[in-house]
Amino acid sequence: MAIPKRLGKNTNGYLGETIDINSVLRDCFVSATAHGWNKHAITVNQEISLAAFIRPGVVTGESTDQPTRRKPRVYISTGIHGDEPAGPLAIRQLLQENKWPEGFGLWVCPCLNPTGFIKSTRENASGVDLNRQYLQPQAPETIAHINWLSQQPMFDLCLCLHEDWESHGFYVYELNPDNQPSLAEGIVKRVAEVCPIDTSELIEGRPASNGIIRPTIDPRDRPQWPESFYLLTYKTKLSYTLEAPSDFPLETRVAALVGGVRSALEILAQPLTRITTTE
Ligand SMILES: [Zn+2]
16 A cells, blocks of 8 residues: 655644544444443543443353463553544444454443543643543543543553654554563554554654653653553553554554554464463
């Protein structure tokens, strides 16, 4: 396929396509229903709730002498920034295609900032960047989301889907404090088939290598935690933030995020790479 080119639309922020988030979420709901997912509405307040879909994973071996083994549990979230439409569209496509690794437990939040999407702003309708709220949450969306997360089990992998309006291509931010087998190279390799990779040595002020950012100091020293720091602290030991370049065509960015998620799950599903025991 032809390599997509930058559109040159974005100046001081995202100026590309917008989506009808309610229509996208309705499509997600229809697919989740058709494929037997559990559907949660996380109540934020009288006007807003956050959708969440769960497909419990398969546990095998309980009746044998073997330790109980289960398939990986994966959490995928997106739509925390209302000017990043590719994430909810990627989740919609993944739910519609319904091709998930056998037996995996899946937790999916398709839109964490519904009021931001109505206004097409990074922040919610009250002007709060929800992805800076996770150390000391004030926003009702974040409080409700954390409350819901605290009721869920530990995850083997968390994927947060984002877009970056000024990046030169796709990149991924890895949080892997236990040095587990990395999924980052596999993610970048797959995404490179459909979308340029940002090969800058510095991305968002952080050292990067072939589209991968690996922080060398504990990033949680930062005072304003994004969702991924909360996840790393309380819910997982392996987290990737996937960033699609939003100055490229929307279909390219959606393909990048869908490909990134698929590659991460496929690597995790390889039996020799990892078999997870219960925590
Ligand atoms: Zn974002």
